[in-house]
Amino acid sequence: MEAVFVYTTFPDWESARRIVRELLQRKLIVCANMREHEAMYWWEGKIEEGKEVGAILKTEVSKWKELREAIKELHPYEVPVIARIDLDKLNREYSEWMGKVLFE
Template sequence: MEMIMVYTTFPDWDTAKEITRKLLEMKLIVCANLREHEAMYWWEGKIEESKEVGAIYKTEVSKWKELRDTLKELHPYEVPLIARIDLDKLNREYSEWMGRVLFG
């Protein structure tokens, strides 16, 4: 099994938790880590500052396209970041657990 992590951000806790729960229910992800942080970025010609909730999703590479497309559909941002991070090393026990969760 080839594990990947997917990183995205949300505007608030409620949105992050609602979308994350849907992804878990759809078995597109096996686990998520959510953390609030300060964000600074360019938007429409000026520097903005806000709080965001960052999400790291753990899943298997075969779920990538459906996860990406589902995030694009559900995401409230006009231009969301949806970044795939390929992992080349993963402990066997975690990999086996992921397989049981995602593929039954």
Template sequence: MGKPTLVYTTFPNLENAKSIVGYLLEKKMIACANLREHEAHYIEDGDIAIKTEVGAFLKTAENKWDVLKDMINEIHPLETPVILKINIDDSNEEFENWICDTIK
């Protein structure tokens, strides 16, 4: 099944994040998601923008990355979403087994 992998993305609001995370859980693309609302500061059209958004850490397996990235890109409401793969060098065996059992 592969090593555990974290995928980080953001959503414009909590409702949208919950909807997409629910879909990814149903499709067994992820085993778990941690959602957190935060303030984002960034450049938009040459100006500094400050908006509230929801960050999501998606717990999955490395071999799901390519399909998961494409799925998020396709259903994400933003034109240019951030979709980052965060490799995990090591983790406890119980967690690895849980990920594998949950999304197989």
């Protein structure tokens, strides 16, 4: 089991919950940790500020491409961040649980 985390952001809690629930139902992720935060970023030539919901999505490397495409399909942002974080180590118990959820 080769686990990865995928980081993305959402404009609000409603879209975050809706999309995360869909990803869970499709068995593309086993879990998501979400937190609201302040964001500052360039958009269309000016600096914007606002609140976003950041999410760490937990999955297996074999699900990466399908997960990335599903996020693009479901996401309200024109250009969402979809960053894969490869994990060097993960405790065996959690890894086994992930495998059961995703592949059984």
